[in-house]
Amino acid sequence: MKLRSVFSALTLTLATVFTSSQAVAEETFTLRLAETWGPNFPIFGDTTKSMARMAEEMSNGRLQIRIDSSNRHKAPFGIFDMVKAGQYDMGHSASYYWKGKVPNTLFFTSMPFGMTAQEQYAWFYYGDGMDLMQEVYEPHNMLSFPGGNTGIQMGGWFNKEINSLDDLQGLKMRIPGFAGEVFAEVGVNPTNIAPGELYTALERGTIDAVEWVGPALDLRLGFQQIADYYYTGWHEPATELQFLINKDSWEKLPADLQQILQIAMRTASYDMLIMSMHENANAWASIQSDFPDLQVRTFPDDVIQAMYDANSKLLQEAAERDDLARRIVDSQAEYLSNARAYTNISDRAYLNTMAELE
Amino acid sequence: MKLRSVFSALTLTLATVFTSSQAVAEETFTLRLAETWGPNFPIFGDTTKSMARMAEEMSNGRLQIRIDSSNRHKAPFGIFDMVKAGQYDMGHSASYYWKGKVPNTLFFTSMPFGMTAQEQYAWFYYGDGMDLMQEVYEPHNMLSFPGGNTGIQMGGWFNKEINSLDDLQGLKMRIPGFAGEVFAEVGVNPTNIAPGELYTALERGTIDAVEWVGPALDLRLGFQQIADYYYTGWHEPATELQFLINKDSWEKLPADLQQILQIAMRTASYDMLIMSMHENANAWASIQSDFPDLQVRTFPDDVIQAMYDANSKLLQEAAERDDLARRIVDSQAEYLSNARAYTNISDRAYLNTMAELE
Numbered sequence: 001m002k003l004r005s006v007f008s009a010l011t012l013t014l015a016t017v018f019t020s021s022q023a024v025a026e027e028t029f030t031l032r033l034a035e036t037w038g039p040n041f042p043i044f045g046d047t048t049k050s051m052a053r054m055a056e057e058m059s060n061g062r063l064q065i066r067i068d069s070s071n072r073h074k075a076p077f078g079i080f081d082m083v084k085a086g087q088y089d090m091g092h093s094a095s096y097y098w099k100g101k102v103p104n105t106l107f108f109t110s111m112p113f114g115m116t117a118q119e120q121y122a123w124f125y126y127g128d129g130m131d132l133m134q135e136v137y138e139p140h141n142m143l144s145f146p147g148g149n150t151g152i153q154m155g156g157w158f159n160k161e162i163n164s165l166d167d168l169q170g171l172k173m174r175i176p177g178f179a180g181e182v183f184a185e186v187g188v189n190p191t192n193i194a195p196g197e198l199y200t201a202l203e204r205g206t207i208d209a210v211e212w213v214g215p216a217l218d219l220r221l222g223f224q225q226i227a228d229y230y231y232t233g234w235h236e237p238a239t240e241l242q243f244l245i246n247k248d249s250w251e252k253l254p255a256d257l258q259q260i261l262q263i264a265m266r267t268a269s270y271d272m273l274i275m276s277m278h279e280n281a282n283a284w285a286s287i288q289s290d291f292p293d294l295q296v297r298t299f300p301d302d303v304i305q306a307m308y309d310a311n312s313k314l315l316q317e318a319a320e321r322d323d324l325a326r327r328i329v330d331s332q333a334e335y336l337s338n339a340r341a342y343t344n345i346s347d348r349a350y351l352n353t354m355a356e357l358e
Numbered sequence: 359m360k361l362r363s364v365f366s367a368l369t370l371t372l373a374t375v376f377t378s379s380q381a382v383a384e385e386t387f388t389l390r391l392a393e394t395w396g397p398n399f400p401i402f403g404d405t406t407k408s409m410a411r412m413a414e415e416m417s418n419g420r421l422q423i424r425i426d427s428s429n430r431h432k433a434p435f436g437i438f439d440m441v442k443a444g445q446y447d448m449g450h451s452a453s454y455y456w457k458g459k460v461p462n463t464l465f466f467t468s469m470p471f472g473m474t475a476q477e478q479y480a481w482f483y484y485g486d487g488m489d490l491m492q493e494v495y496e497p498h499n500m501l502s503f504p505g506g507n508t509g510i511q512m513g514g515w516f517n518k519e520i521n522s523l524d525d526l527q528g529l530k531m532r533i534p535g536f537a538g539e540v541f542a543e544v545g546v547n548p549t550n551i552a553p554g555e556l557y558t559a560l561e562r563g564t565i566d567a568v569e570w571v572g573p574a575l576d577l578r579l580g581f582q583q584i585a586d587y588y589y590t591g592w593h594e595p596a597t598e599l600q601f602l603i604n605k606d607s608w609e610k611l612p613a614d615l616q617q618i619l620q621i622a623m624r625t626a627s628y629d630m631l632i633m634s635m636h637e638n639a640n641a642w643a644s645i646q647s648d649f650p651d652l653q654v655r656t657f658p659d660d661v662i663q664a665m666y667d668a669n670s671k672l673l674q675e676a677a678e679r680d681d682l683a684r685r686i687v688d689s690q691a692e693y694l695s696n697a698r699a700y701t702n703i704s705d706r707a708y709l710n711t712m713a714e715l716e
Contacts, residue, residue, distance in 0.1 A: 054621055058416055060614035113712060116705060118476075118509075118635050125629070126636035151476075152704045215700065232707035256418035260618075263412055267621055270628040271483070277476050278484035281700040288699070296703050301714055308715050341646070342573065342639040344713060345654050346510045347474060349590035351706040354471060354698070356659055357666050 029253055030064040031261075033090040034083070036076045036097070039069040043216065043275055044241060047148040048092045051243070051268035058260045063253075065090065079244065080105075084140050089249035092147055095133075095242045096177060103321060104136045107328045108144070110153075110236040112179055112311045114332065117149045117238040117273050119339040124240075128331045135324060143250055145265045147241035148272030151280065155231030155299065156211035157223040159202065162231070165303055173209040174198060178314070179235035185310035186303070195221070202226055211235070215287060216279035224287045224294060232298045234307065241272070387611055388422040389619075391448040392441070394434045394455070397427040401574060401633055402599060405506040406450045409601070409626035416618045421611075423448065437602065438463075442498050447607035450505055453491075453600045454535060461679060462494045465686045466502070468511075468594040470537055470669045472690065475507045475596040475631050477697040482598075486689045493682060501608055503623045505599035506630030509638065513589030513657065514569035515581040517560065520589070523661055531567040532556060536672070537593035543668035544661070553579070560584055569593070573645060574637035582645045582652060590656045592665065599630070 033052070037044045052065035068088070070076040079091035080098045095108040108129075115123060123129040124146055137144040156175065162168060169187040180190035193201050201207045203226045210227075212218045224230075243265045250258065287294065299307070319329040391410070395402045410423035426446070428434040437449035438456045453466040466487075473481060481487040482504055495502040514533065520526060527545040538548035551559050559565045561584045568585075570576045582588075601623045608616065645652065657665070677687040 057617040121632045122636040125632055152708050232703055234711060237708055259415040263625055267625045274479045274483055278480040281697045284700045285696050298707055298711055304711055338643050339639045342642045345590055348709040349656055350510050350595055353656055353662055
């Protein structure tokens with residue numbers, strides 16, 4: 001604010017020297033951001049803080065972002081509405097939370113059997129992803145940007161082994177959203193239970209399985225102490241969080257601060273993928289060391305194939321909803337097909353080669 | 359420069375209002391950058407241009423980066439010396455090019471059987487990577503930052519199939535650097551040939567195989583027209599380019615421009631990994647469509663194992679050179695081991711699961 005008050009004091013006498021746009025460029029802007037997460041939520045919350053810090057430092061203090069966690073605004077799933085209405089300038093959340101309101105927001109977080117983080121970032125930034133996402137958010141007077149990736153989410157903690165489709169029939173599992181719908185198609189009984197009650201529910205057999213995120217965030221909930229099996233992932237291969245910005249708030253910023261904000265969000269989101277790799281690797285090493293009997297399993301081929309077919313069916317239904325849904329589903333399918341052909345001869349081949357070494 | 363001259367004109371009369379640090383903060387800084395690449399070299403050159411554009415836009419023009427390609431400075435492999443001496447403020451190149459001068463620079467590009475791009479970025483930013491790299495460059499009055507990742511490089515174009523170690527004996531292959539030394543240990547005859555002559559050399563049988571980068575950059579050299587086999591990678595799983603900065607040039611920048619420059623480099627380097635994914639996927643689709651008979655192969659297990667053992671031996675020799683080399687080699691090995699255990703249950707498991715689908 002120091003420089004701003006200097007400019008205010010000088011405005012009259014220096015009107016002929018400083019153009020008004022130069023004066024505006026020195027103004028301090030404060031944006032209020034509401035995040036879905038509680039205070040000090042690891043990785044997700046680190047990402048908003050790091051974005052805000054980068055924006056402040058790069059702008060020499062001219063761009064301030066004040067973060068309210070869910071303990072303040074009390075509306076973890078009200079971010080979309082609050083940013084749309086201008087109660088907050090920005091939000092940090094996940095696009096698929098809004099699918100009940102605006103069905104096409106579903107597609108911009110992660111889709112079952114979809115792209116990996118590298119593939120999906122390539123679709124966003126070098127394919128049609130950003131344009132399609134903007135088309136979905138534009139009518140709601142908001143801009144949406146990638147907000148940080150968790151990497152692939154694990155398939156969940158199970159207290160019995162899944163050897164065939166039969167083992168899934170009637171299985172009670174905490175798994176929300178689109179993946180829950182896919183699981184329901186193959187016989188699972190998906191339930192939603194508050195995070196604080198999940199451990200007890202799994203321990204007492206109220207549920208048979210629980211999907212959360214990955215080692216780093218799962219570790220804090222303690223499932224490794226009671227579950228015998230940890231299944232590999234298929235349903236959220238690259239969960240991307242989201243920064244939302246009210247369009248009026250955005251348009252008030254001068255061009256250099258828009259650019260600073262945009263780059264700060266982009267960097268913070270890439271960083272979250274890398275931070276997730278680091279935290280997951282450490283958490284997984286600790287779980288392996290403390291619980292050496294825990295078994296990692298991949299669902300058998302017939303289960304995976306049945307889930308894939310169920311997913312394709314639900315995706316086709318979603319695509320038939322409207323023209324925009326169709327264009328998004330087609331764009332993702334086409335991009336995935338091209339990108340995966342290359343991922344298979346590059347990263348997959350390499351990881352498999354190294355796994356064979358003694 | 360506009361604002362700067364305004365400030366110069368006002369310096370005397372406004373000395374009591376503007377502190378000197380505020381005046382300096384509005385100064386325009388121009389940094390000269392020399393890159394190893396020729397003008398308009400794709401992906402690598404796009405990365406320096408994008409970094410410079412982000413820095414300029416975020417600083418509202420106060421930070422200008424002028425890029426000289428190799429056609430101007432005529433010293434593609436002189437970047438280290440020129441930035442060290444202050445002839446250029448910045449460079450864009452690859453750390454392993456300097457191993458003849460400063461052997462420990464070898465470790466900061468990519469190592470055979472080493473980390474993937476996500477794993478290596480995690481080592482740089484959340485492990486000890488940045489500190490260790492700085493320890494290597496500090497005595498040369500430079501800062502070094504990640505400068506963009508190609509993703510995994512392919513194993514090369516071969517005009518005969520490799521079925522066993524015997525097939526490698528005396529094989530003439532263009533493969534430079536540390537990987538060439540590893541190949542030499544298992545019987546290959548590594549040669550270095552100027553890029554412009556590679557196509558003809560492979561076509562005429564002067565060489566039997568050639569390693570270049572990956573589909574996007576290989577496509578331009580035309581190897582797909584003459585080679586029958588394209589081998590998957592092992593020797594550079596995550597080739598990271600490098601931004602170099604002369605320390606005196608860095609220290610002249612005010613804190614906000616240092617931060618802008620650092621974030622611009624970080625974002626441009628992440629972006630290059632994603633751009634490489636996009637360009638490689640497109641190039642690979644085009645190669646597959648135009649040359650459907652081209653065969654993708656992975657080296658057989660005994661070849662991979664022999665190369666891995668040769669690599670381990672050379673790495674141990676390198677580690678014995680000095681204490682810093684030992685600490686770098688140990689840090690990378692420990693980080694890789696932890697990170698890969700997690701990559702195996704996450705990305706690798708997922709990619710293999712999907713590859714089984716019909």
